[in-house]
Amino acid sequence: MNSYVGKQITLFQFISIISGSQVSVAVLNLPRKLSEAADTDGWIALIIGWALSLIAGLAIVGVMKYYPNGTLFDLLSEYMGRWAGVLAAMLFALYFFYLMYDGLVRTILVTKTWLLPTTQSFVLMSLLLIPAYSIVRHGIRNVARYAELIIWISLWIPFVYIYTLKHAHWVYLLPLLKEGWLPILTAVKATIYPMLGMVSIFILYPHLKYKEYATKGIVIANSITMLLYLFVTIICYVYFSPEESHLFNDPVISVLKSIEFKFIERIEVPFISFYLFIFSLIWIPMMYLLTYCIAWIFKRESIGIPLRLLIILLAVGTFFYFPTYNINNFLVRQLFWVGLILEYIFPVCLLCYLWLSKFWKEERSSL
Amino acid sequence: MSSSITRITLFIVIMLLLSSCSDQLNLENATTPLVLGMDLDKNKKFHFYLTAPVFSNRIKKKSIEMTGTAKTLRQSRSEQDAQTAGSTQGRNYQVILLGRRMLNYEGWFQMLDVIYRDARNTVTDRVIVVDGSVPEMLYLNPPDQPMLPILLRGMVDSTSSHSETVSTTAHELHRQFLDKGITPYFSQVKIIGGKVRIQGTALVSKAGIYKGMLDAQETVLLRILQKNASPGFSLSYQLPEEPKKSPFSTNTVSFSAGKVKTKIKTSFKNNRFKYDIKVSMVVGLSEHLFPFDVFNDSKRLEDMIGQQVTDHFNALIAKFQKLKVDPIGLGVYARAYEYKAFKKVEDDWAEVLSQADITVSAKVTIASMGPIK
Numbered sequence: 001m002n003s004y005v006g007k008q009i010t011l012f013q014f015i016s017i018i019s020g021s022q023v024s025v026a027v028l029n030l031p032r033k034l035s036e037a038a039d040t041d042g043w044i045a046l047i048i049g050w051a052l053s054l055i056a057g058l059a060i061v062g063v064m065k066y067y068p069n070g071t072l073f074d075l076l077s078e079y080m081g082r083w084a085g086v087l088a089a090m091l092f093a094l095y096f097f098y099l100m101y102d103g104l105v106r107t108i109l110v111t112k113t114w115l116l117p118t119t120q121s122f123v124l125m126s127l128l129l130i131p132a133y134s135i136v137r138h139g140i141r142n143v144a145r146y147a148e149l150i151i152w153i154s155l156w157i158p159f160v161y162i163y164t165l166k167h168a169h170w171v172y173l174l175p176l177l178k179e180g181w182l183p184i185l186t187a188v189k190a191t192i193y194p195m196l197g198m199v200s201i202f203i204l205y206p207h208l209k210y211k212e213y214a215t216k217g218i219v220i221a222n223s224i225t226m227l228l229y230l231f232v233t234i235i236c237y238v239y240f241s242p243e244e245s246h247l248f249n250d251p252v253i254s255v256l257k258s259i260e261f262k263f264i265e266r267i268e269v270p271f272i273s274f275y276l277f278i279f280s281l282i283w284i285p286m287m288y289l290l291t292y293c294i295a296w297i298f299k300r301e302s303i304g305i306p307l308r309l310l311i312i313l314l315a316v317g318t319f320f321y322f323p324t325y326n327i328n329n330f331l332v333r334q335l336f337w338v339g340l341i342l343e344y345i346f347p348v349c350l351l352c353y354l355w356l357s358k359f360w361k362e363e364r365s366s367l
Numbered sequence: 368m369s370s371s372i373t374r375i376t377l378f379i380v381i382m383l384l385l386s387s388c389s390d391q392l393n394l395e396n397a398t399t400p401l402v403l404g405m406d407l408d409k410n411k412k413f414h415f416y417l418t419a420p421v422f423s424n425r426i427k428k429k430s431i432e433m434t435g436t437a438k439t440l441r442q443s444r445s446e447q448d449a450q451t452a453g454s455t456q457g458r459n460y461q462v463i464l465l466g467r468r469m470l471n472y473e474g475w476f477q478m479l480d481v482i483y484r485d486a487r488n489t490v491t492d493r494v495i496v497v498d499g500s501v502p503e504m505l506y507l508n509p510p511d512q513p514m515l516p517i518l519l520r521g522m523v524d525s526t527s528s529h530s531e532t533v534s535t536t537a538h539e540l541h542r543q544f545l546d547k548g549i550t551p552y553f554s555q556v557k558i559i560g561g562k563v564r565i566q567g568t569a570l571v572s573k574a575g576i577y578k579g580m581l582d583a584q585e586t587v588l589l590r591i592l593q594k595n596a597s598p599g600f601s602l603s604y605q606l607p608e609e610p611k612k613s614p615f616s617t618n619t620v621s622f623s624a625g626k627v628k629t630k631i632k633t634s635f636k637n638n639r640f641k642y643d644i645k646v647s648m649v650v651g652l653s654e655h656l657f658p659f660d661v662f663n664d665s666k667r668l669e670d671m672i673g674q675q676v677t678d679h680f681n682a683l684i685a686k687f688q689k690l691k692v693d694p695i696g697l698g699v700y701a702r703a704y705e706y707k708a709f710k711k712v713e714d715d716w717a718e719v720l721s722q723a724d725i726t727v728s729a730k731v732t733i734a735s736m737g738p739i740k
Binding site: 113114117126130167169171172174175178240241242243244247257258260265266 | 377380381459486487489490491536538539541542545546547548549699700702703704706
């Protein structure tokens, strides 16, 4: 239906979008979530979570290989009829909206806690939406370039975290498997939410320049995300005592508070301001994907009208209602289930279905 | 047409948003307290104290002190504003002073909650206990010393850099209170002869009750056991084997340590924790007041010093066990290596540790004897 000429993205941009939308806001409280379940063994759960996400990611790529020149919705219309495509597009539009809204709300809450406590939520929302609009309306290529740029300019951040190792207590990591494997397996649950975002492959795949690298891309993206999480989690665990790691809401930010420079106090302020770029890697791609889904339903090429409607809806909606921390946490807990179904179970089932239907077809034709 | 409308709309929206910097504060209107003091008076009433620098040519005194009573720190904000020309910004204290009398009661640590909860506060302020009353120290203003915040912070930072006291920040204090395998410690100051001076390190129990104090030399040993001693600290001991010509302590040997290695072995046997701590130091002699042939007989001197250091370590451990404190954080090792046994007693750790079997042995190697033979 669409032509993808001139809308292609490179492998690195593909990785940037996936990794970026996985990391963004989820990294902030991941160490706490893990330690609530498994204390300082939580980092082991990350590795299991990574393996699971690889299976899901490979399943998504596997599905797309059946229909390389279209999105998931084109594929479903081809195999099951247009109603299935429309249904999936509606479902995924809602899901992308969920991810995007969660990202925006989290960002605003963090900004309000640490930077601008007296500024109104809808003012912050409008300020975030303006740059998002100007990037998204130019289409997938600009979104991909933006993601790539942010990855490049954020490369220095891990080095600052190494600075906090001055106060590290490595002995906190011992003993390994203190309560056995059961808490670790419970902690795997906490690794699902931070890995969400892979599903964007369903729509990005036809845009990919060299499709044979898609498998490599998803493996690299998930591994980068996992290594980053592992790094941050271990830093938090050797820095905070085991009792404290349950206590700080956003340990990734609290860690920075101890860094002292002669020329600046409260080092976390410029950091959180910079983090807004990284946070934006969830809502900007998701905003594009969401509007793409809507445009697809109405068989339109341009995403202009749904995008504008969305922006207005968000800005006006925030004026009347804005979630609190508790409601946001509730949203995240629900997102776990929704994400688990849409990103982990759905692709695997779909892959089985496609494989079986192909198998049956071959059986029939050979008869 | 449509794009120009979009542009104009965007422009107007941005202009409207940017003009909303309503919570600005000019520097002239701000008072920035650098010391936060807390103390109880004779009737156990909570008082807070602040000093802030004054930037003005016409005022001789360079600082302004504020005081008042309040239920909590945050509540004291209005009282603070009432005493100064500008709005008080209690956001970046350099030093938090605790009165000695406060440490007789549990629960003072909870009073500090606002420092951790209000995200805009710094948590790198040094926590210091005053042996005496906080107001006395705050109103001292000796003419020949710098302003109190600068003086205190400088004193703590420089003394702790050669390990003679500890530099506990508010953040570190939080860790020490919450981690079940360690008890808190911070530096202690006192007014002696009209001057502020560092006394050493105060030790408090998990509940925050004052237990005792370590002097400079004991603090050095504590920091060695914590594996936290910065190289370059110096120790002096009097060797009983050498002759002493009173009134001078001519049997003294001093050395500064270079490389220090601390090994802590933890085990749990017969319902008791057992620690085997081995310290090895490579030192350079800086003085020995008695004649000694270091060149040929260094082994004997090493043994004599090693014996002294070992004795002092063991005396220090005995002191901790008597006071029922664990500033070394031996509980952290217990958790790491004997998790099951520790988990059972973690809420009562200091008591259990006082029954533990701890031995320290120190080995000293002389690396250099200085330019004189």
